Amino acid sequence: MMRTATFPVGGLYPVHHKHAAHRRAIRNAILPAVSIVPLRQSHGPDAELCVAPGDRVGEGTRIGRAVGDLCAHVHSPIPGLVREIRPVTLPDGVISTAAVIDLAGSFDRLGKVLARHEWKTLRPGTLLRLIEDAGVVGMSGVSQPTHAAIDATAAASCRWLIVNGAESEPYVCADHRLMVEHPAEIFEGLQIVERLLAPDRVAVGIGADKRDAMRRMRAHDNDGRRRDYVRLSVKYPQGDERQLIRAVTGLEVPSDGHAIDVGCVTISAATLYAIWEAVVTRKPLYERVVTVAGRGVARPGNIKVRIGTPIGGLLAECGGVTDPVARIVIGGPLRGYATTDLTTPVLKYTTAVLVLTAAEVNAAPIVGCIRCGRCAEACPMGLDPAQLYKLVAHGRSGDAVDYGLFDCTECGGCGYVCPSRIPLVDGLRNGKANR
Amino acid sequence: MSANPPQFHDRATTGRMMWAIALSLLPAAGWGVYRYGTPALFIIMVAVGAAVISEGVIGLIRRRPTLRDGSAVLVGLLIGMAMPPWVGLHVPATAAIFAMLVVKWSFGGLGGNWMNAAAGGLVFAFYSWNRQMIGPGVDGESSATVLATVRGALETASGPVGGPVGLLRAVGYPVSSVDASVTDWLNARVLTVVGANLPGGYVDLFLGYVDGAIGEGAVALLLIGTIALVATRVIRWEIPAAYFASYAIVTRVFGGLVFGDGYMAGDVLFHTLSGGVVFAMFYLAPDLSSAPTNRTGMLVYGAGAGALTFLFRFYGAYPGSGAFAVLVMNTVVPLLNRGLRPRRFGTRRRRDPGGRVRAIAGAGRKP
Ligand code: SF4
Ligand code: SF4
Numbered sequence: 164m165m166r167t168a169t170f171p172v173g174g175l176y177p178v179h180h181k182h183a184a185h186r187r188a189i190r191n192a193i194l195p196a197v198s199i200v201p202l203r204q205s206h207g208p209d210a211e212l213c214v215a216p217g218d219r220v221g222e223g224t225r226i227g228r229a230v231g232d233l234c235a236h237v238h239s240p241i242p243g244l245v246r247e248i249r250p251v252t253l254p255d256g257v258i259s260t261a262a263v264i265d266l267a268g269s270f271d272r273l274g275k276v277l278a279r280h281e282w283k284t285l286r287p288g289t290l291l292r293l294i295e296d297a298g299v300v301g302m303s304g305v306s307q308p309t310h311a312a313i314d315a316t317a318a319a320s321c322r323w324l325i326v327n328g329a330e331s332e333p334y335v336c337a338d339h340r341l342m343v344e345h346p347a348e349i350f351e352g353l354q355i356v357e358r359l360l361a362p363d364r365v366a367v368g369i370g371a372d373k374r375d376a377m378r379r380m381r382a383h384d385n386d387g388r389r390r391d392y393v394r395l396s397v398k399y400p401q402g403d404e405r406q407l408i409r410a411v412t413g414l415e416v417p418s419d420g421h422a423i424d425v426g427c428v429t430i431s432a433a434t435l436y437a438i439w440e441a442v443v444t445r446k447p448l449y450e451r452v453v454t455v456a457g458r459g460v461a462r463p464g465n466i467k468v469r470i471g472t473p474i475g476g477l478l479a480e481c482g483g484v485t486d487p488v489a490r491i492v493i494g495g496p497l498r499g500y501a502t503t504d505l506t507t508p509v510l511k512y513t514t515a516v517l518v519l520t521a522a523e524v525n526a527a528p529i530v531g532c533i534r535c536g537r538c539a540e541a542c543p544m545g546l547d548p549a550q551l552y553k554l555v556a557h558g559r560s561g562d563a564v565d566y567g568l569f570d571c572t573e574c575g576g577c578g579y580v581c582p583s584r585i586p587l588v589d590g591l592r593n594g595k596a597n598r
Numbered sequence: 599m600s601a602n603p604p605q606f607h608d609r610a611t612t613g614r615m616m617w618a619i620a621l622s623l624l625p626a627a628g629w630g631v632y633r634y635g636t637p638a639l640f641i642i643m644v645a646v647g648a649a650v651i652s653e654g655v656i657g658l659i660r661r662r663p664t665l666r667d668g669s670a671v672l673v674g675l676l677i678g679m680a681m682p683p684w685v686g687l688h689v690p691a692t693a694a695i696f697a698m699l700v701v702k703w704s705f706g707g708l709g710g711n712w713m714n715a716a717a718g719g720l721v722f723a724f725y726s727w728n729r730q731m732i733g734p735g736v737d738g739e740s741s742a743t744v745l746a747t748v749r750g751a752l753e754t755a756s757g758p759v760g761g762p763v764g765l766l767r768a769v770g771y772p773v774s775s776v777d778a779s780v781t782d783w784l785n786a787r788v789l790t791v792v793g794a795n796l797p798g799g800y801v802d803l804f805l806g807y808v809d810g811a812i813g814e815g816a817v818a819l820l821l822i823g824t825i826a827l828v829a830t831r832v833i834r835w836e837i838p839a840a841y842f843a844s845y846a847i848v849t850r851v852f853g854g855l856v857f858g859d860g861y862m863a864g865d866v867l868f869h870t871l872s873g874g875v876v877f878a879m880f881y882l883a884p885d886l887s888s889a890p891t892n893r894t895g896m897l898v899y900g901a902g903a904g905a906l907t908f909l910f911r912f913y914g915a916y917p918g919s920g921a922f923a924v925l926v927m928n929t930v931v932p933l934l935n936r937g938l939r940p941r942r943f944g945t946r947r948r949r950d951p952g953g954r955v956r957a958i959a960g961a962g963r964k965p
Contacts (some may be wrong), residue, residue: 393815
């Protein structure tokens with residue numbers, strides 16, 4: 164069964180810029196000589212360090228132990244020697260402890276066909292432990308340890324399990340390629356999650372611009388279970404959890420609630436792939452597919468790269484930087500962060516590294532708000548960003564909260580459309596911080 | 599520069615949008631200059647110049663120049679184009695200065711003004727120099743606006759009259775040769791299919807072969823300009839569309855069925871094509887700063903402006919009714935912005951028997 168769906172309020176159609184990378188097969192990156200592995204690999208605290216400088220680590224050795232439900236285990240992406248432990252600044256400005264590992268020694272997994280383990284006979288608790296041990300986290304957007312998310316929702320009743328293949332951020336097409344090239348693995352990952360959550364219904368939402376991915380995914384759906392395949396509008400932010408749930412199920416996650424309050428769980432295609440690896444090949448999450456794109460990069464594409472690889476190395480692998488560059492962005496252009504530090508490492512939830520030229524950024528001086536209403540038109544949460552921004556700027560964050568400040572998902576849509584280039588997302592974040 | 603998102607932007611900037619609107623007006627302004635000659639050119643130049651100088655002086659005082667955003671040029675251009683070609687140069691100059699200093703900057707400049715600056719300047723001019731703005735020919739001389747000619751003809755007419763276009767013919771208002779040939783062609787080739795017949799005169803109105811304000815006559819060129827602006831998403835279609843729909847309906851129903859023959863005669867075509875209605879519909883009402891910010895609000899605002907335009911026109915018969923209607927609707931914009939904004943996402947709720955807010959009423963499709 165197939166239908167087309169989207170969310171009703173707001174949204175925008177930014178220039179998508181996907182043509183450069185989305186038809187090219189995923190390439191494997193050369194292994195980094197040095198890997199910088201932060202212990203914070205999800206939107207939670209740092210994992211607890213369990214190696215020391217001088218220690219020898221193998222490919223997939225655990226180097227950080229999760230503490231609490233917001234944190235996941237961290238593994239060494241390469242075999243080698245721990246050179247030092249030092250703090251690094253992550254793209255979003257948070258400082259994390261990181262292990263710096265020099266490449267040395269031999270590989271256990273690289274180049275080998277990994278044995279496949281049977282999982283259908285395993286108990287749910289064992290499956291969950293495998294996912295936890297592999298350090299799987301949400302790999303696109305807000306990142307949470309997957310085992311904890313599944314565990315928390317398994318107790319509640321899951322009405323809908325929704326696969327997120329919207330990937331509505333411009334440029335980013337890593338999940339797209341993954342769905343095209345590894346549909347069987349993703350599908351098996353989905354079966355594992357279905358087993359854990361026992362959802363009433365399952366839906367696979369895929370962006371309407373990914374017809375090949377839709378075709379491939381459907382072709383591998385062969386176990387006779389009924390699943391809804393939903394063609395999702397290319398409107399941004401269709402891939403955000405609330406907009407995805409609204410489009411697929413018609414349910415609205417309450418303003419002060421969570422997806423599970425309406426019985427929904429969403430999971431991205433990349434995360435399903437990681438779950439498959441964790442359970443079937445018993446491989447920890449230490450590499451991922453990253454989109455490298457933007458007019459400033461010579462050979463854009465999707466690269467399978469080890470976590471902890473400095474983005475400088477990744478860019479060099481893509482032919483280096485060509486045109487005069489305006490910005491290097493970690494993540495999608497609407498939600499991601501700009502950086503100038505080429506040693507910034509790839510994280511588990513790094514979807515893309517973009518090298519944007521001035522012609523793509525369209526920067527302009529900030530001028531006064533002309534009250535054109537474009538920001539309000541774009542806001543998928545039905546807010547009036549200009550008004551919230553003004554309230555916050557006048558020190559009235561309390562009033563802004565009444566007008567829905569905390570509903571803002573920081574999707575960046577308002578900032579994209581504002582012709583006066585008002586830093587709306589910055590302002591709203593400040594308001595949230597200083598309420 | 600902030601490292602925070604978003605990292606890229608839409609091509610549109612405030613300046614580009616203002617300049618684009620100004621650019622889209624130039625063909626119609628050019629037509630006016632071609633038709634009325636140098637006086638028209640001077641009027642437009644004086645209006646633009648006065649607006650730019652006012653903005654420049656304010657920029658100097660505030661030590662923050664704002665000329666580059668193009669809005670001063672746009673306001674000046676709009677005012678100049680809405681002037682009839684026979685007014686003295688002090689009229690556009692004063693109107694433009696009034697628009698910039700009083701209407702725009704006393705509320706804090708672009709975006710701060712709740713009132714449409716160009717419309718404000720125009721209404722000021724209509725009040726201050728009423729006779730000049732209508733023209734010397736209220737009694738039917740050739741240099742009067744076409745609307746004033748109709749009204750004048752109605753006063754002198756005896757016996758039944760055939761609507762505004764009939765009245766024009768009755769007083770011998772000329773029909774251009776272009777009109778004659780285009781109308782003939784339309785009637786012979788296109789309209790016969792539906793059994794309709796277009797009387798002479800409308801094509802003149804559409805193409806701008808009638809007398810009136812400098813830049814308001816060439817309806818066809820204004821239409822093209824607006825289509826370009828809508829297509830490039832500089833302005834929204836909702837306001838002009840609602841404006842036209844409501845104006846057409848009200849003119850048909852009240853100007854036709856209720857009040858019958860004569861000046862209005864329910865002639866939607868004539869009353870849309872004449873007297874600057876299109877100018878107000880396409881260029882004054884959709885002003886970015888003074889129009890509502892949500893879609894429903896835009897529709898209500900456009901519809902209100904359309905209905906008011908009819909009202910002012912029916913009872914006033916003067917051009918400028920569109921500008922006046924826009925100003926009146928500006929006063930309710932804050933109300934529309936607050937009252938008609940979309941429901942916030944995730945605020946539709948149902949209470950379960952225990953009184954706890956739980957799920958969303960009615961929205962979920964049943965499994
Ligand atoms: S988009 Fe920018 S200029 Fe327009 S209303 Fe919003 S904040 Fe103001
Ligand atoms: S960043 Fe927040 S306010 Fe802006 S469009 Fe997205 S949800 Fe709305």
